[in-house]
Amino acid sequence: MLDLLHTTKTHDETRQGEALDMVPTGASNGRKLYIESYGCQMNFSDSEIVASILIDRGFETTKDFKDADVVFINTCSIRENAEQRVRNRLKEFESAKARNPGMIVGVLGCMAERLKAKFLEEEKLVDVVVGPDAYRDLPNLIEQVDDGAKAVNVLLSREETYADISPVRLNSNGVAAFISIMRGCDNMCSFCVVPFTRGRERSRDPQSIVQEAKNLFEAGYREVTLLGQNVDSYKHAQKNEDGSESAATVNFATLLAMVAEVNPLLRVRFSTSHPKDITDEVLHTIARYENICNYIHLPVQSGNSRILDIMNRTYDREWYIDRVDAIRRIIPGCAISTDVITGFCTETEEEHQDTISMMEYVKYDFAYMFAYSERPGTLAAKRFEDDVPEEVKKRRLTEIVALQRTHGHERIQDYVGKVHRVLIEGLSKRSDQHYCGRNDQNAMLVFPLDARYKAGDYVDVLGESCTSATLIGKIIN
Structure with a gap:
């Protein structure tokens, strides 16, 4: 199993609004897609596959579920708390769907696979239930909902790897x-x-x-x-x-x-x-x-x-x-x-x-x-x-x-006082005057901006001090 699924309450299991605004690669169908991902890294990777499949069918993506025509939650089943969080989030979509009755709400991933069609009975708001191996079928399932039916595909596969699909990098830092x-x-x-x-x-x-x-x-x-x-x-x-x-x-x-x-x-x-x-x-x-x-x-x-x-x-x-x-x-x-x-x-x-x-x-x-x-x-x-x-x-x-x-x-x-090769990932979440990036050992470093460098560059950073989880330093090269 992918054990990064297992998290403490202090480790955020959800990043909401994963999709960026993108122009479809095919002819636009005028519809907007919103994807929200919960759980492990594999779920976030799967959401990028889903986005790729639907963008090829003319969908654009949006950061705001209120603007979406199709809303998907990619779910985790590893803990009861994770499933309850999904159910609570679905309730938050109700008002948006009330304003836009044509909105399609779907549940993807592990929770969908575990509960299958039962999910449609438990959550009346949900129109589509799709397991991790059935994402290629999403355009067809959406058409079924457009025709007034509920849609389910939770068939597991012994061959599906999505190897031929180039994922759309959602909410990416480009690094x-x-x-x-x-x-x-x-x-x-x-x-x-x-x-x-x-x-x-x-x-x-x-x-x-x-x-x-x-x-x-x-x-x-x-x-x-x-x-x-x-x-x-x-x-x-x-x-x-x-x-x-x-x-x-x-x-x-x-x-x-x-x-x-x-x-x-x-x-x-x-x-x-x-x-x-x-x-x-x-x-x-x-x-x-x-x-x-x-x-x-x-x-x-x-x-x-x-x-x-x-x-x-x-x-x-x-x-x-x-x-x-x-x-x-x-x-x-x-x-x-x-x-x-x-x-x-x-x-x-x-x-x-x-x-x-x-x-x-x-x-x-x-x-x-x-x-x-x-x-x-x-x-x-x-x-x-x-x-x-x-x-x-x-x-x-x-x-x-x-x-x-x-x-x-x-x-x-132990990293304080040592020089670390750091890949700049972008600006620090807490200060737009600092970069952040990780060293070889996956420790996060924060250091002042330097106009000579940008996200995606490697720099040598001297660790000068630390918090409980972050190194504070300065570029020395």
Whole structure:
């Protein structure tokens, strides 16, 4: 699964109004599209695919749902709170639809896949329900609604990768972009809905990935993030001249190298790695290429082997520690972030302390942390009782959040007094007199404007001080 789905209440799960105003590439149909995305990076990437499909059919995009003829919410199902946020947002659309009865409201993504046609019964406002593998069918589904019907397509696919669709970069800073390299998930973590909402794992043709990276670089982008539920399991069989499958395959380490070789000025990041699959070959590839960032998101979920077993994570505490040790050995200075679940079914206080001790061992740079939330249809919901009291979950969550704040601050303090190669992403959110950008380890730096440089340029920044999560510095080159 793409573990960046798991977020704390302090990590914003939603960026609203993702679409920019754009002129359609085909003949305009006079209709405006608004897309709002919730959840993980994969959802934001999927919204760019949806925009591309509909812009080709004559739609223009708008930042304001009140001006839209078609409104889509791309949804997340990883937590009950995420689903409730979608339902609350739909209620906010009611007044807009009352003023414009012809407005089409649709739900896309994981929540649509989980609830299917039931969503139309629960939310009378919704006209269209579309799963992650059915976005090519959107023009047809919109026509069905135009004809007075409700429309649903939640069929999952074993082949769909949208490899031939060039995504429209929504709300882009023009510097960093996502590239989806695979879809679906074959892992069956007992707490996770992703295998049921995104289907089986399939990898995209590596040449199409490399070409997308080349196109982005030529358009001025200087950073790409390769996305997959479990990027380390990427595997694509090569084709012979007659079209048959070759014995040769491209694995994730090879793909990383192929993308890194597009241009040394193109930074490469990726998400998410699975502890059971990340190999020394991948780590050596990262170490070999200067433009592959020294940052790995390695979800632990729990520091206790028994809990990991009933989570069906297919590794234990010792295996995870071995992978961390390998990262530290092969890529010195590599930043590591993680996901943590507190209060999973039957978790004891002693087992919770194992998670605390794991955090102390690794000292993560970042972490996405949350209390366990039972999701209908998952293996955990079928097999185990959600028996840890809510007040215990919350107390344990508070403990790990406090510990991570300490570790995160320690990590960022280590960067003070050092020079960092930073890719300027744009103006700081808090000051139009400062630039912001990230270093190789994914730490954010803020530094004064310099007329010699612009977004997309690399600069050397001396870290002079820090807040709990941000480095403050100045350009020195």
